Amino acid sequence: MRRYLGKAAIVGAVALTAAACGGTGSDNTSNAGDGKPQAPASSGAPACTEKGNTASTDAKTVTVYSVDGLADWYTKRFVEFEKQTGIKVQMVESGSGEVITRMEKEKTNTQADLAVTLPPFIQRAVGADLLQPYTPACADKVPAASKDAAGKYTAISNNYLSWIYNPDQAKPAPATFKDLLDGRFDKRLQYSTPGQAGDGTAVLLQLQHIYGKEGALEYLKQLEKNNVGPSSSTGKLQPKTSKGELSVANGDVQMNLGSIHNDKSSFKIWFPADDTGKKSTVALPYYAGVIKGAPHPEAAQKLLDFLLSTESQTALSTDARGLPAREDVKPGDANGTEIAALMQGVDIYTPDWDQVVRDFDADIAAYNKAVGR
Structure with a gap:
């Protein structure tokens, strides 16, 4: 299932929790030794301060409306996020535009906390006043062209x-x-x-x-x-x-x-x-932004911080054959090498x-x- 938008898509959107995501970790981690995220191989840049949102929250869950395609990465990241914070992630997958359509329909009764979708749909969300400003930890390591100047969205993974x-x-x-x-x-x-x-x-x-x-x-x-x-x-x-x-x-x-x-x-x-x-x-980055009127905005901010952490960004290539949005994180595994070879001369x-x-x-x-x- 991948990035679709149709009139019936809102009915057929697949609701997933971290435990139910259909990742295939055995294949995706085959190049990562013990399957744990490896340190960036060629990054000489100092790590950014990854404190993130330190505000307390009594939220037990955080809901994500996401375009599909990152399930293998989400699966492990969401489990780790819950271990670290006690906050369970509930995800609804749908098409690029359908993410925005749902947000528009729920504008007066917001149901989700974090949105992840592709351009130009994330920019349309800004135009429709569906996102609230938040600058996540380590956003300074994301190129200016890959984030909103007003802080309403930030790339979390690169793609083409x-x-x-x-x-x-x-x-x-x-x-x-x-x-x-x-x-x-x-x-x-x-x-x-x-x-x-x-x-x-x-x-x-x-x-x-x-x-x-x-x-x-x-x-x-x-x-x-x-x-x-x-x-x-x-x-x-x-x-x-x-x-x-x-x-x-x-x-x-x-x-x-x-x-x-x-x-x-x-x-x-x-x-x-x-x-x-x-x-x-x-270039088709996955962009993420905190939804305006989110029921659990602090939890959404914490999750966005976590997805931009060095650990999460490094795991993109090993878990999902994705590319980090952060400039200082360089994939050094076989998956990253394969992507680099594929993009040669393009x-x-x-x-x-x-x-x-x-x-x-x-x-x-x-x-x-x-x-x-």
Whole structure:
């Protein structure tokens, strides 16, 4: 399950507690010796002061509305958080936009304490006045571009848009965006829907970056003849591609690597090149912010501090094949090495997310018109 948004998603959101998360720790910790988080291998920076919120709270639970994808990391982190604080974490997973939709519906009767979602949805939450300012411990180690200047959200993990293909079905393997227009992918290709899925929105943004707004719409209009149809879930495209129902789909690095290693998926990760042969991707950090009117704001602050701690950030690569949001934490395990090798030679594009939010409704309307929806 991965980063989807649909009208029915709020009904089907999966409620998880720390003990019920479906992580596969045996595989994820295989490169970490005894399975415990390892110290950063190449960080010479001094550790930040990780005192965090020291205010007392009688909260017994803290509720998180989170985009899916980090369950393997959450599983161990939430258990450790409860050991340290006595506060149990309850999590509701849903799609990128659905996190914000739930918060909007509950604005007068807030049910959750901490929100974790992707851009541009976290920025839309700020615009809708759904988050309250809080600067977590060690936020000074997170790049300025990865946190809100007013302190309403902070990146907790880095991630990037990717594509996948089935090597038995996609012969020869695609290399460029123009390759995807080939007739051999007729109804053999699917990407998650922009405006509904975070990864799908990133597809539109990447194409805008490469071809310009009008050029992106023209490309997607041509691509529609090969597209199976709308998909509110990026994650559901993984098993379809692995089984050969699809030849090509979009995804993201952390999710796709997890599927390959944990689920033994038989697809390959790739980054389409533009017309000049340059490969690129879009940065898709997981952002977290304390929800305005949260029932347990101090508990939410403590949890956010904990997720940005050196221990938690180091565990991202070992537990979930994620990348730390903190600049001073450098993954030194085999998972981190694998990610670095995969990203070699790929340009990383970071959109102006505030501008993306301003143009969002118009861009999605133009996209729907271009593809005939």
